[in-house]
Amino acid sequence: xxxxxxxxxxxxxxxxxxxxxxxxxxxxxxxxxxxxxxxxxxxxxxxxxxxxxxxxxxxxxxxxxxxxxxxxxxxxxxxxxxxxxxxxxxxxxxxxxxxxxxxxxxxxxxxxxxxxxxxxxxxxxxxxxxxxxxxxxxxxxxxxxxxxxxxxxxxxxxxxxxxxxxxxxxxxxxxxxxxxxxxxxxxxxxxxxxxxxxxxxxxxxxxxxxxxxxxxxxxxxxxxxxxxxxxxxxxxxxxxxxxxxxxxxxxxxxxxxxxxxxxxxxxxxxxxxxxxxxxxxxxxxxxxxxxx
Amino acid sequence: xxxxxxxxxxxxxxxxxxxxxxxxxxxxxxxxxxxxxxxxxxxxxxxxxxxxxxxxxxxxxxxxxxxxxxxxxxxxxxxxxxxxxxxxxxxxxxxxxxxxxxxxxxxxxxxxxxxxxxxxxxxxxxxxxxxxxxxxxxxxxxxxxxxxxxxxxxxxxxxxxxxxxxxxxxxxxxxxxxxxxxxxxxxxxxxxxxxxxxxxxxxxxxxxxxxxxxxxxxxxxxxxxxxxxxxxxxxxxxxxxxxxxxxxxxxxxxxxxxxxxxxxxxxxxx
Numbered sequence: 001x002x003x004x005x006x007x008x009x010x011x012x013x014x015x016x017x018x019x020x021x022x023x024x025x026x027x028x029x030x031x032x033x034x035x036x037x038x039x040x041x042x043x044x045x046x047x048x049x050x051x052x053x054x055x056x057x058x059x060x061x062x063x064x065x066x067x068x069x070x071x072x073x074x075x076x077x078x079x080x081x082x083x084x085x086x087x088x089x090x091x092x093x094x095x096x097x098x099x100x101x102x103x104x105x106x107x108x109x110x111x112x113x114x115x116x117x118x119x120x121x122x123x124x125x126x127x128x129x130x131x132x133x134x135x136x137x138x139x140x141x142x143x144x145x146x147x148x149x150x151x152x153x154x155x156x157x158x159x160x161x162x163x164x165x166x167x168x169x170x171x172x173x174x175x176x177x178x179x180x181x182x183x184x185x186x187x188x189x190x191x192x193x194x195x196x197x198x199x200x201x202x203x204x205x206x207x208x209x210x211x212x213x214x215x216x217x218x219x220x221x222x223x224x225x226x227x228x229x230x231x232x233x234x235x236x237x238x239x240x241x242x243x244x245x246x247x248x249x250x251x252x253x254x255x256x257x258x259x260x261x262x263x264x265x266x267x268x269x270x271x272x273x274x275x276x277x278x279x280x281x282x283x284x285x286x287x288x289x290x291x292x
Numbered sequence: 293x294x295x296x297x298x299x300x301x302x303x304x305x306x307x308x309x310x311x312x313x314x315x316x317x318x319x320x321x322x323x324x325x326x327x328x329x330x331x332x333x334x335x336x337x338x339x340x341x342x343x344x345x346x347x348x349x350x351x352x353x354x355x356x357x358x359x360x361x362x363x364x365x366x367x368x369x370x371x372x373x374x375x376x377x378x379x380x381x382x383x384x385x386x387x388x389x390x391x392x393x394x395x396x397x398x399x400x401x402x403x404x405x406x407x408x409x410x411x412x413x414x415x416x417x418x419x420x421x422x423x424x425x426x427x428x429x430x431x432x433x434x435x436x437x438x439x440x441x442x443x444x445x446x447x448x449x450x451x452x453x454x455x456x457x458x459x460x461x462x463x464x465x466x467x468x469x470x471x472x473x474x475x476x477x478x479x480x481x482x483x484x485x486x487x488x489x490x491x492x493x494x495x496x497x498x499x500x501x502x503x504x505x506x507x508x509x510x511x512x513x514x515x516x517x518x519x520x521x522x523x524x525x526x527x528x529x530x531x532x533x534x535x536x537x538x539x540x541x542x543x544x545x546x547x548x549x550x551x552x553x554x555x556x557x558x559x560x561x562x
Contacts, residue, residue, distance in 0.1 A: 106369060174367075175406040179468070182364055183419040183475050184396030193422065194408060 045271070049264030057265055062229035062247065066258035071266050073230045074247035077146070078215055078273070080234060081243055084150025085157060085214050090207050092154070093161030097203075100162070101169040102191055121159035128156040129223030137224060144225030147237040152224050153217065157210040164206025168199040201288030208281040212274050218245040244270045313340040315479055315509050316361060320375035323356060325368065330356050332533045334375070338479075343501065343510045345524035345541065347517055349556070353533040354513045355403075358481050361511065362398040363391050396423065399477035403484040405464035407456035407471070412439075412448050415456045415467055419475035434474050442470035443500050462493025469500065480504065482512040486519065498523050517557055521545050529553045 052066075060070025096117075104110045132152025142148040172195050180190040227242045228250035234241045244266060251263040316338040323331035331353050338344050338361075346354045359365040361377065363384060376383045384394050407415050416435045425431060435452070439445040444466040448459070456467055465485060472480060482501070486494040501510060501523055514520050520527050521541060528538040529550075537544060537553045548554045555561055 173406075175402065175404060176408060178364065178367060178402065179406045179408065179471075180418070180422075181367065182362060182395055182400040182402075183422065183472070184392045184394075185422045186392055189422045193418070198409065 042271075045264050045267045048261050049266075049268045052261050052265035053268060057262075058269070061231045062242075066256070066262050069251075069262060071244060071247055071269055073233065073242050074244040074266070075269065076233050077226075077230075077241040078243040080146055080237075080241065081150050081153060082211055082215060084147065084237065085153045086207070086211060088151060089154040089158050089161050089210065093158050093207070093210075094165050094203060096158075096162045097165035097169055098191060101166050102187065102195065117159050117162050121163060124219075125156055125217055126219040126223060128152055129220030131155065132220060132224040143238065144227075144240055145238040146234050146241040148224050149221050149226055149241060149243070150237070152220050153214045156217065156220060157214045160210040160213065161207055164210070165199070165203045168202025168206060169195060171202060172198040201284055205281045205285045208277050208284070212277040212281075215243075215273060215277070216245055216270065218243075218249055221246055222249075244273070314338060315340050315380060316511075317378040317381075318361075318375070319378075321357075321360065321377060322374045323353075323360060323365070324372045326370045330533050331360070334535050336528060336535055336538055338509065338511060339526070340509050341505060341507075342525040343505050343512060343523055345520035345527045346511065346513045346530060347515075347520050347527060347556075348530035349561070350515075352530040354530045355483050357530065358483055358511060358513045359400075361479075361481055362395050362400055364395070364400060366391075396475055397477055398479045398481060399472035399475060400481045401465070401468050401472055401483065401485045404488050405461055405468050407459075407464050407467050409455065409457060411453045412456050412459070412467060413452040416470050416474050419471060423475065438470040438474040439467075441473050441504070442466045443496065443503075444470055460493070462489050462496060465489060465493065465497060466500065469497070469504075473504075477508065479509045479511065482510065484513050484515055487515055494519075517545075529556060531556070 057070045058075065059072055060068060061073050063069040100110065100114065104113075129152060132148060132155065136142045136148040136151050137144065142151075176194050176198065177190055180194045181187075185193070221243060225240075226246050227240050228246060230240060230242045248263045248266040248270065251259045251266065314337040316336075318334050318336040318338075321331055321334040322329065334357065346358065348354045356365055360373065361379075361384075365371050365373075373385060376385060378384070379394065379398070382389060384391075408418060410418070413435055416438050417431045420431055420434050425434070436445065436449075439448060444463060447463060448467075451458075456464065459467060465488075469480075469485075485501075486497050489497065498519065501512065504510060505525075512520075512524065524541045526539065527541040527544045529536045529544065529548075529552075531552055537548060537550045539549070544553065545557055548557060
């Protein structure tokens with residue numbers, strides 16, 4: 001038996017372990033590429049932006065001069081926008097997920113809807129901008145308002161919320177649903193009292209991650225007419241508005257050495273918001289994580 | 293324990309032969325999962341205040357049959373049935389028959405203990421609550437009574453508001469029985485309730501089932517022939533989706549009428 005031959009076995013083992021080492025190095029390098037790029041980005045942003053960070057930067061509106069300009073309109077606009085997106089997309093998204101997971105009969109139509117929702121999640125965001133422009137601005141005549149922006153953004157993140165909520169619902173063990181149904185509970189009672197409490201952490205996590213995608217999106221809002229510079233806060237949902245990424249975008253494209261630094265400072269604020277939201281998502285997931 | 297219980301079983305069933313009330317009358321029951329037929333032409337009467345055991349090898353349709361009695365089998369969307377099951381003279385397959393009502397009167401205990409990720413109290417109060425009982429005092433009474441009937445009260449009375457997942461497997465199963473008793477069903481269906489439990493927990497559940505006989509009609513699916521012999525009044529033997537034999541437990545185990553029953557209970561297969 002060749003397997004028994006000590007020399008051969010030694011050689012073969014050497015070759016096998018060598019191969020393993022090559023692949024390990026390959027995968028490790030791939031991982032590092034991502035990490036290094038991320039680290040470089042963060043370093044660049046921090047080194048450029050920290051100089052411009054101050055309370056005034058957060059308190060001021062946009063201004064013709066870099067040292068007077070601030071992100072206030074963007075921060076408040078982003079928060080308002082998130083409010084609209086949260087209300088609309090979570091209500092509609094979670095309801096859709098509940099219908100598809102719990103009520104809809106599994107058939108060709110459901111599979112078709114399901115497939116389309118997943119595809120929708122991959123549609124470029126600017127396409128949603130065009131949809132918003134056609135439907136909300138022209139058909140419904142909402143104008144270039146906060147409401148238009150919010151609803152457009154809601155459509156953008158809706159598929160993400162539907163899919164993540166469906167996953168959360170699906171992870172609820174069927175034994176629990178059976179236990180409830182076997183006691184004569186109606187479908188809705190089972191959903192409301194057993195399924196939703198168990199799926200809620202997953203749904204909240206998914207929703208927050210969807211919102212943090214929405215807070216960083218620029219393209220669709222440019223299409224539906226978010227302002228680049230604005231000197232007052234929106235009083236109602238039909239007012240014009242701006243958001244952080246759009247202010248940052250407009251600063252980057254301005255001539256002069258100081259504007260990009262301001263943009264970097266804006267990015268830091270945006271990153272802080274993202275970090276806070278993602279941390280909340282992780283905390284919720286850890287706190288309510290249940291083993292069944 | 294079984295030797296003490298046996299004579300009582302006999303006495304009860306002898307009395308019952310004179311005036312038997314059936315709770316379930318199953319006739320011509322066929323059931324398909326998609327195109328696979330799982331139950332063939334079942335005829336069977338299940339009597340009040342008796343323990344009916346269903347035995348048979350894996351895949352013989354015994355659990356399917358049990359779940360048909362409270363229509364839980366319909367949780368699998370591809371299930372089709374034909375024939376009738378009369379529960380107190382009403383056909384449960386009638387489109388007008390409310391499956392919620394049926395399951396309120398026919399409770400179920402599952403193979404794997406499946407308490408909700410809630411407190412012990414909330415687990416037992418779940419059933420009464422979904423049926424509209426909100427009064428705290430009423431709920432307290434029901435919870436205490438159900439836990440006492442399920443022989444769990446003494447073990448949990450000081451920690452009613454702790455999570456049910458902190459209980460042992462055997463305690464969880466008795467909690468599930470208590471949860472089932474809390475909706476005051478007439479019939480309790482048990483789907484191999486002790487198969488996930490250790491011998492001592494099994495013994496406790498068996499004792500409990502014996503005691504429940506006075507107030508409830510019990511149908512219990514079991515993998516364990518000794519268990520069927522120990523606790524049941526009547527035993528049904530299922531094989532490949534057919535009801536082979538259904539008679540008094542003593543008779544089935546001592547003098548089976550069908551060759552296949554004999555082969556199974558003597559351990560020639562299964």
